[in-house]
Amino acid sequence: MKSAEVRLENISKQYHRLTAVDNVSLKIEPGSMIALLGPSGCGKTTCLRMIAGLIRPTSGGIFVNNADITHVPVHRRNIGMLFQNYALFPHLTVEENIAFGLEMRGIKKAAAKARVAEALTLVQLSSFGGRYPAQLSGGQQQRVALGRALVIEPAMLLLDEPLGALDKGLRESMQVELRALQQRLGLTTIMVTHDQDEALTMADKIVVMRAGNLEQVGSATEIYQRPVSKFVASFIGVSNMFEGAVERREGAGGLVAAKSGIRLQVDSMPSMASSDVTVSIRPEAITVEKANGLEVADRPNVVAARVEQVIYRGFISHYYLRTQGGQQLIAFEQNQLHTTGLRHTVGDEVVARWDASSNHVIPNP
C-alpha cells in the first residue's frame, strides 16, 4: 500500500461563536502513526473528522501528498476509518460489510471475493465471513471494521477512539496488534484518543491538543520527559510541580527557589524573559528514604516530608508525601521482590530527594 503524507495548513472550525479547532497546522510523515491526544472538547475529533471529510473546515487546507483535498467529497477521498462503536452495517454479513467499499468502487464480484478473503485472513476472522455483526464479540467486530477499512487500500487510516469500547486486557493486546499491522503495511495513520497509554503505546508522534490548539507535538519520550507546559506535564502521566522563581543561572542550568521553600538545582534552563517558572518532577525520579535525623537544611533537591498515604500497586508503590512547607509530593518506587512489605508506612518521617537532571523547567506564560 502506498503511504501518504498528510498536511494540515491553518485549519480552523468555527461553530457559531465557538472555535472548535483554531488555526492548526500539522505535517504527518508518510507511513507514520500519530495520536491526537487531549481531554474531551479539545478539538481532536473535529480535526479527525475534517481530515475524513465528514466536517468541512471553516478555513485552511488539507493536503495529501501535496494534493489539496479540502473540497473533495467524503466518498472520493479513499480514507479508511475505524469508529469507536465499530459502525458495522447490522443488516450485512461480515463478508458483505468488508465487500461494501469494493462494491462502491465497482470492483467485479469475483475479484472482490478474493480481496475480502484476503482481508478476513489479515484480521484473523477467516471462518466468520457468513456471520452477522451482532453474532460477534466487541473485539471481533472491531477486527471486521479494520478489515473493512483496509480492504479498500486507503491512502490513510483514521482511528476515532478505536479501542475505547473494549475491556482493558483486550484493548492492550489490540493496541499492540494494530500497531504491528500499521507498521507492516506502512500505512499513514491518525488516531484520536483521550487515553495517554494508548497514545504512548501506539504512536510515533503524539500531538497534545487543548482548547482547539496544538499544545505540543513530539515523540512519546519528548512529551513525557520534556513537556512544554504545565498542562502537558499533568495530562501525560503524573507530575510534581513546583512554582518558583529563578534564583541564579550557572552555565546551562541554575537554581530555582520554589514558593514552598524548597530549592531546586536544575541542569538545563530554557532561555526566557521571565524568571517565573514551574519545575516538574516525575514521581519515579524521587527516592524516598527514612529520615533518621538526616540534615536537610539548605541542600537543593532534597526535602523532608511525612508519608500521608501509600498505595501498593504490585510492581510499584505510590507514596503520597506532605512536605513541611505543606506541598504534596508523589513518589513511585519499584517494589523489591526480596523485601516483604512496603519500605515506608503512613506517618513515617522521610527524606525525598532526586537528581538535578530530573528537574524539568517550564517557563510560566
Added chain:
Amino acid sequence: MAAEIDSSITQPRGRAPAFGLRLSASYLMIPMLAFLAYFFFYPALRLLFSSIQTQNSQGIVGPPYTLEHYTRLLNVDLYARVFWNTLRMSVITSLIATILAYPVAIVMVKSRPMVTRIITLIVIAPLIVSVVVRGYGWQLILTNGPKGLLNWLLMSLGIVDAPLSILYTEAAVIIGSLHVFYPMMVLPLASALGKIDPNLEDAARMLGAPWWKVFLRVTLPLSLPGFVAGFTIVFSLTAGSFVIPAILGGASAIMLGNLIEQQIFVVYDWPFGAAIALILVAVVFAVNGFSMWLLEGRRLRRPA
C-alpha cells in the same frame, strides 16, 4: 405457643403476593373487558353469524346456513370491482405516502430538536381537525369546473386550459386519504430512522458511497421496520375508510366501506353487508399478519 406466633406471622405473608397482588392487577382489567365483550365481541360474533345466514322474503335473518354471501362479493362483477379498487387505492395511497414521508422523516431525524418538534407539530396538526371537515375542505379545493380552487389556480397560472375533473374520481379519494393518513406513515418512519446510528452513514460515505447509495444500501434497509409499520397502518386505515370516499369519491370511486353502508342502510341486506365487513377485516388482518411475520425474526435484516 412459639409455633402459633410463628405461623400467624408467616401465613399472611406467604399468601399475600400469591392471591392479593397477582390477581388484583387482573381485576383492574375487568371493566374494560366487560365493555369490550358486550359492545365489541358480542356484536362481532353476531355479525359473523348473520353473514352465514340467509334473509327470507319477510326480511328475517335465519337458517339455512350458506357461504353464498362471501362468494357473491367476488362473483358479482360490480362488487368485485369495488373490492379490487379498494385494495388498489389503499396500496397506491400507502406507496405515495411512503415516498412523501421519507424526505420529511429524514429531515426530522437530522434536524436540531427544536426543528424536529416544529415539523412533528406540522405533520400531526391535521389530526386535530375532523375527517369530515377535511373531506369537505378537499371538496372545495377539488371541485370540478372552473370554480374549483385548484382548477382556478391552475387556469389562472396558465398550466391548464380546461378545468380538470378530479372530484368524484379515485384520484380525489387518494389525495384525501393521503392527507388524513400521512402522519401515520411519517411517525413510524421517523422513529425507525432515528434508531439508525449516524456513524453507519458516515462509515458508508467513507467507504466510497455517494449519498444516494448510502440511502439505498444503508438507510433504506435499516428503516424497513418503520416502513412496514407505516405501510400497514396506512393500508389498513385506507382500506377501511368510509368518510373520505363518501365525500370525495362519489359514485365512481366506491370503496368497501361505502358498499357495506349501502348493504346495511339502503339495501337492508344485512348478511351480505356482514360478509363484506368480515372480508375487509380478514384482508386487513392478513396484511398485518404478513408484516408482523416480516418484522419478527429479523427477516428484513437478511439480504434477499
